[in-house]
Amino acid sequence: MNIDELKSVAGAIVAKQKGVLAADESNPTIKKRFESIKLESTEENRRRYRELLFTTDGIERYISGVILFDETLRQTSREGTPFAKLLSSRGIIPGIKVDKGAKALALYPSDKVTEGLDGLRERLAEYRQLGARFAKWRAVIQIDEHDVPAAYAMRANAHELARYAAICQEADIVPIVEPEVLMDGTHGIDRCEAVTSQMLESLFAELDAHHVVLEGILLKPNMVIAGMKCARQASVQQVAEASVRCLSRHVPAAVPGIVFLSGGQSAEDATDHLNAINIVGAKSPWQLSFSYGRALQAPVLAAWRGQEGNVAAAQKVFLKRCRLNGLAREGKYNRTMEAATEQPIS
Numbered sequence: 001m002n003i004d005e006l007k008s009v010a011g012a013i014v015a016k017q018k019g020v021l022a023a024d025e026s027n028p029t030i031k032k033r034f035e036s037i038k039l040e041s042t043e044e045n046r047r048r049y050r051e052l053l054f055t056t057d058g059i060e061r062y063i064s065g066v067i068l069f070d071e072t073l074r075q076t077s078r079e080g081t082p083f084a085k086l087l088s089s090r091g092i093i094p095g096i097k098v099d100k101g102a103k104a105l106a107l108y109p110s111d112k113v114t115e116g117l118d119g120l121r122e123r124l125a126e127y128r129q130l131g132a133r134f135a136k137w138r139a140v141i142q143i144d145e146h147d148v149p150a151a152y153a154m155r156a157n158a159h160e161l162a163r164y165a166a167i168c169q170e171a172d173i174v175p176i177v178e179p180e181v182l183m184d185g186t187h188g189i190d191r192c193e194a195v196t197s198q199m200l201e202s203l204f205a206e207l208d209a210h211h212v213v214l215e216g217i218l219l220k221p222n223m224v225i226a227g228m229k230c231a232r233q234a235s236v237q238q239v240a241e242a243s244v245r246c247l248s249r250h251v252p253a254a255v256p257g258i259v260f261l262s263g264g265q266s267a268e269d270a271t272d273h274l275n276a277i278n279i280v281g282a283k284s285p286w287q288l289s290f291s292y293g294r295a296l297q298a299p300v301l302a303a304w305r306g307q308e309g310n311v312a313a314a315q316k317v318f319l320k321r322c323r324l325n326g327l328a329r330e331g332k333y334n335r336t337m338e339a340a341t342e343q344p345i346s
């Protein structure tokens with residue numbers, strides 16, 4: 001394990017003003033996203049879409065890394081340049097999703113556990129050769145009104161995340177550790193905070209037991225937020241305060257950065273929340289950044305709709321979302337910027 005390399009890659013991913021584009025949708029997930037714009041999910045359409053994202057001029061000011069799916073890491077631009085090479089040549093670090101998805105946890109009918117550890121060491125060696133310098137593993141924690149998630153399900157997911165993180169560090173690949181407490185449901189923000197706290201506690205105990213070096217990981221958590229169907233939605237300020245409080249109680253200062261997922265928030269909410277989190281958490285020991293999938297891509301897909309003639313307009317939308325999240329990362333965003341056409345920040 002080369003700890004200096006791990007630290008340097010993790011630090012570069014959470015450099016000032018920058019965050020991560022999660023473009024690692026599995027084929028079933030991207031199929032769902034394409035259905036929303038009535039586009040067939042062929043290998044070529046997936047390639048065209050990822051090419052649109054990765055060739056957008058100017059995103060390198062705000063995007064430090066891109067998480068790819070296995071298929072995408074093996075694809076090329078229309079000129080034949082491998083995507084990983086194209087991204088690296090622009091100063092953007094390629095990453096790879098390595099989990100194989102959340103499956104039902106046996107004998108716990110409402111909980112899930114993420115699979116994908118078998119053969120991971122060998123896969124990582126190949127991914128590194130293909131250019132990946134960081135990885136992602138997503139655990140999924142569902143909340144319901146009663147006894148879900150089970151404490152055991154959280155421990156099982158924490159154990160898998162820690163094994164994954166250790167295997168990544170052994171291969172000199174920075175693990176992004178993602179314990180996602182889902183926003184689905186009617187629960188309030190307090191319950192989200194309690195479950196997120198318990199999950200983080202289990203996670204850091206397991207990371208410690210697995211000898212994972214915290215200076216060489218990034219944490220990708222949910223924000224502490226009310227369930228989407230909760231009648232009492234929390235304000236932006238409440239989300240920021242609860243998120244920073246929860247993280248400062250449970251995330252050691254040695255972790256270099258926290259890169260939030262967007263989890264189904266609208267693009268504007270995800271940016272606004274990140275901005276408020278950076279203001280409330282200005283004195284935090286870790287960088288507070290983003291690793292958004294839907295919140296960066298939903299407006300881009302809507303502008304593109306699969307049409308070649310819409311590529312330039314979709315890229316403009318994409319650059320705008322990257323720029324606004326770059327500002328939010330510094331606590332310099334406000335919602336009036338959504339309407340304005342502004343110059344990139346230097």
Ligand code: 13P
Binds near residue numbers: 263264291292294295
């Ligand atoms: P969302 O921002 O759409 O939640 O996706 C981030 C991600 O990578 C989930 O694993």
